[in-house]
Amino acid sequence: MLYGITAAATAFLLSAALAVLLRGPALRLGALDRRQPREVPLTGGPAVVLVTAAVAGAGHGTGVVPLGDGVGGLLAAGAAVALLGLAADVWRLRGRVLVAGTAVAAALVVPYEDTGAVGGILAAAWITALAAAFRGLDHADGVAGTVGVVTAFGVGACAAAEMRDGVAVLMSVLAAALTGVLLHNWHPARIALGAGGSLFAGFVLASAAVLLRAGHGAGSSAGVLFALTAVVAADAVLVVVSRRSVRRPLSRSGPDHLAHRLRRLGLTAQGAAVLLGAGAFAGVLAGVLAHTGWAGAGTLLAVGAVAAAAVIALLRVPVYGIRRTAPAGVFPGQRLLACKERIRVEPSPLRSVDPGQGVRHT
Template sequence: MIGHAALVTAIAAFVACAVATPVLRRLALRWELTDRPGGHKSHRRPTPYLGGIAIMLATVVPPLALAGPAVARIAGILVGAVAMALLGLIDDIAPLPPPTRLAVQTLAAGVVVVSGVVAPVTGSRLDMVITLLWIVVVSNSFNLLDNMDGALGGVTVVGAALLSAAAFVSGQPETGLLLAALSPAALGFLLYNWAPARIFMGDAGSLFIGFTLTSSAALVVSGAGPGTATAGLLLPAFVAIVDTGIVMLARSRAGRPLLQGGSDHLSHRLHRLGLGKRLTALALAALAGAAGLVHLATTLGWVAPVAAAAAAGAAGCVVVVLAQRVRVYPSIRPKTAIRVRR
C-alpha cells in the first residue's frame, strides 16, 4: 500500500511540475519576472523565474491528496516550506532586506520545531534551538547552491529520493511521501532547467527545497540517538554545507564580503577545471548520491552513525581545502615601483 502511494505520488509530482513549469515560464515572461545577466551571472539573456512555484505546487499537492488525515504529522513542515517559497517569490520580484528575510525564515523554522520536529543532537532542550538554527542556516546554504543550470535541481532529485527511502525505512511514510514528491518534481523542472536553462527556480524554489530537505531530515532522526541525529542532519545536506564552507573560507581569505554573490562556488570551480555545466551538475548530483547512500546505510544499521558523521566531516574538510587551489578571483599584481635616478 505504501509503495503504491509513493509511486502514484512520484508520477503525479513529475507530471504536475513538467506541465506547470512551461506555463509559469510564459507568465514570467509576460510579467517580466526575469533574471537579467550581468555581474557574476553566467547566463547571456534574461531568463524567467517562477520555476520554484511549479516545484512547490507539485511537491505539496500530491501528498496532501494521498496522505489524508495523516498529513497532520508533517503539517508544520508544509506550512513552513510554503512560507519559504512565498518569501523567496517576493524576494525574486523585489529584493528584501536581509533582516526581513531572516525574520521570516526563523518564524517558519519555529513553526516546524513547535510542531514537534526536533533533532536530538544533545538530548536536552538545547536541541530545539539547534534544530531551528540548523534549518535556517542550511536552507540558505541550499539557496546559495542554486548558482548554475541544473545544479540544485540535480542534487535535489538524488538527495530527496534517498532521504525518502530513509524516511520509509524509519517508519515515517508521510515524510517519505513528501520527499517522494519533491524528487520527481525537481526532475520535471530539470527538463527546462538543464543547461542551457530556459527557466530558473529562483529563491522561491531554492529556499523551498532547502527548507523541505533540512526539516524532513530533522524529522527522520527525531527519535534517534545523538550519533544518528548528527549523521542524519549532515549527510542529506552534505553538498550544500561543503559548498558554503568553500565560499565562506575563500571570501574570508580574500577579504571579500561574505554574503555578496560571486563565481566562487564548488560548481564554478569544477567548471574552471574543464567540466561543462551539464557534467558539473551531474558531479554534484553524484556527490549528493554518495552522501545519501551513506545516510541510508546508517538508517538501515549497516554503518555506524558516528563513523559516518566523522567520515563526512573529514571528507567535507578535504574538499573545502582542495577547492581553494582552484583560482576563481583575479590575481592582483603589485604595482611596479618607479625608480628615480639620482
C-alpha cells in the same frame, strides 16, 4: 506503494508542464534570473511548490496517505518560506529578510518535545542555514535540482525505513517535482528555480530530516544530517571561507561556489552537475546506512573527511579577479565586463571562451 508511484509520476508531469505555463506571468512580473545574459524565468520554484503541496495534500485529504504528526505543518511552513522567496525573486528583498523569515518558520516546525530546548534551537538554526545554503547552490544550471532530487530520495528512504509513510510520500513527490523542473533547468537552462523554489526545497528537506532524527542521539544525528546534505554544506563552507579569507562581504556574490571552481578545472556545465550529484549520492548513501544502523560513526567521519578535503583542494582554485569573456548568449566579437550591479558589452577583436559558462554568481 502504488499510490507513491502514482503520486510521483503525477508530480513529475505536472511540474514539467506548469513550469512552462507560468513562463508568461513570470516575464510580465519581471521574475527573471538577472545573473544570466538571456531571459530565464524563475517559474521552476512556483511549479515545484504548487505541485508538491497539491499532490501531497491530495493524499492527506483523501486519507490514502496521511502526512502524519508535524508533516502538514512542515509543508505549510515551507509554503510560507516559498512565498517569501518568490517575493525576493520579484522585488529583490534583502538576504537578511529571507534568513529571518526562514528562521521563524524553522522554529515553528521543530519537535521540541523530542529535541529539548537547546537541541530544538540548534535544529532550527540548522534548518535555516541549510535552506539558505540550498539557495546558494542554485547558482548553476541543473545543480540544485540534481542535488535536491538525490537528497529527497535519501530522506525518503530514511522515512520508509521507519514506516513514516507521510514523510516518504512527501519526499518522493518533491523529488519528482524537482525532476520535472530539471528537464528545463538542465544546461542551457530555459527555466530556473529561483529563491522561492530553492528555499522551499532546502527547508522541506532539512525539516523532514530533523523530524526523522528527533529523539536519536545528538552526535549521531548531527553526523547523519551532515551526510544527507554533504554537498550543500560543503558548498556553503567553501563560499564562507573563501570570501572571508579575502575579506569579501558574505553578501557580495562571486564565482566561488563548487560548480564555478569545477568549471575552472575544465569540467562542462553538465559534467559539474553530474559530479556534484554523484557526490551527493555518496553522502546520502552513507547517511541512510547510518540512520538504519548498517553503518557506524566511522562512515560518517569518512564523509566529513572527504568533504573537508574537497573544500581545501578547491580553495586553491583561483576565482576572484578573473575577467569573464564571451559567455553563452553573446555574439562573437563581444566581451562582457561586470561592473557591480550591471553588465556592459564592449566590442572585442577576438572571441574567447569562458570556463564559467552555465554558472551564475550568488
